[in-house]
Amino acid sequence: MNQAATMYHARNYVADTRFGLWFLRSRVWQQRVLRVAIADLLRLFDRAVPVSAVVLDVGCGQGGSLAPLQEAFNPARIVGVDADPGSLERCRNEAGRLGIDVDVLAGDCAALGLPDASVDIVFCHQTFHHLVNQEQALREFWRVLKPGGTLLFAESTKAYIDTWVIRWLFRHPMQVQKSAAQYLQMLRDQGFEFSDRNVSFPYLWWSRARDFGLLERSGLSTPPPPGQREETLVNAVVQKPVLARC
Numbered sequence: 001m002n003q004a005a006t007m008y009h010a011r012n013y014v015a016d017t018r019f020g021l022w023f024l025r026s027r028v029w030q031q032r033v034l035r036v037a038i039a040d041l042l043r044l045f046d047r048a049v050p051v052s053a054v055v056l057d058v059g060c061g062q063g064g065s066l067a068p069l070q071e072a073f074n075p076a077r078i079v080g081v082d083a084d085p086g087s088l089e090r091c092r093n094e095a096g097r098l099g100i101d102v103d104v105l106a107g108d109c110a111a112l113g114l115p116d117a118s119v120d121i122v123f124c125h126q127t128f129h130h131l132v133n134q135e136q137a138l139r140e141f142w143r144v145l146k147p148g149g150t151l152l153f154a155e156s157t158k159a160y161i162d163t164w165v166i167r168w169l170f171r172h173p174m175q176v177q178k179s180a181a182q183y184l185q186m187l188r189d190q191g192f193e194f195s196d197r198n199v200s201f202p203y204l205w206w207s208r209a210r211d212f213g214l215l216e217r218s219g220l221s222t223p224p225p226p227g228q229r230e231e232t233l234v235n236a237v238v239q240k241p242v243l244a245r246c
Contacts, residue, residue, distance in 0.1 A: 012083075012108050012109075012110045012133045012136075015084060015130075015171065016170055017170055019170070021087070025062055029064060030064055034064055034065055036202075038065075038125075040202060041154060041235055041237055042072060044198045044200060044237040046195075046197050049072075050120050050121060050150065051073060051074050052075065053075050053119075053120035054075065054076060054119045054120050055077070055122075056078075056112075056114070056119040056144065057079065057081070058081050058109050058124050059081070059109065059124065059125070059126075059130065060081060060087075060104065061087045061090075063080070063090060063092075063102075065125065066080075066091070066100050067100075070100055073121065077101070079102070079103045079114070080105065081107045081109065081112060082104075083107065092104050109124075109137040109140060109141075110131065110133045111136075111140065116144065117143075117145065117147065117149075118144055119144050119146065120150070122141045122150070122152065125152070125154045128155045128183075129156055129161055129173075130172060130173070131176070132176060134186070138186060138187070142190055142191065142192075146240070147243065148242040149239070149240045150240075151236075151239075152236075152237055153183070153187065153235070153238060154233070156232065156233055157230075157234060158178055158179055159179065159230040159231065160232040160233070180234035191240070191241065191244060193238065194238040194239065199234065199236045201235075202232075202235060203229065203232065
């Protein structure tokens with residue numbers, strides 16, 4: 001990557017802390033965050049789940065998503081994109097360890113450098129809230145998706161990111177954080193199609209940074225129902241229309 005490209009990535013992506021990078025290698029991340037999200041996204045499909053697809057993992061990080069993506073979709077090809085050189089090296093090592101053929105690319109989600117209509121599935125898990133130029137990134141997802149392709153969108157909302165513990169442990173561009181409703185509207189404005197059936201609002205213990213669900217687990221309170229709480233997570237399976245232009 002040349003110096004100009006490196007500076008561009010730096011402007012459009014907020015790198016995580018050392019703790020954050022360590023956490024992405026942890027068993028908690030793998031089992032309680034990543035695999036739980038993929039299982040929920042699979043549940044949100046209202047059509048056949050694509051197989052033998054080209055899957056683009058945006059913000060592939062250290063390769064933790066490779067095994068569950070392989071299990072879920074049996075893809076013909078996985079392309080991983082990330083802006084962090086150290087994470088990319090770990091991702092390549094993980095792909096080799098697993099024996100999964102992965103194209104690992106250094107790049108920015110707002111400038112993917114992939115051909116138009118070249119992927120069937122874009123997997124965006126806990127990546128979007130690190131991006132400074134979210135609108136441009138979403139346009140890039142749209143561009144590289146084939147007509148009829150699917151975006152798997154799983155994100156933490158501002159209600160979670162803008163808490164003292166997350167601000168202390170991790171690093172994010174706070175000026176672009178959004179509510180669940182705002183993220184869904186952004187997807188609609190780009191042209192993605194989906195219904196309520198394709199959306200969920202998990203209210204997982206780790207996403208409640210004020211007490212991590214301790215009061216509920218101890219029986220001292222019950223979680224408020226959807227519509228009566230600030231959503232901390234939003235998962236959505238959305239489709240680029242078949243007749244859409246790239």
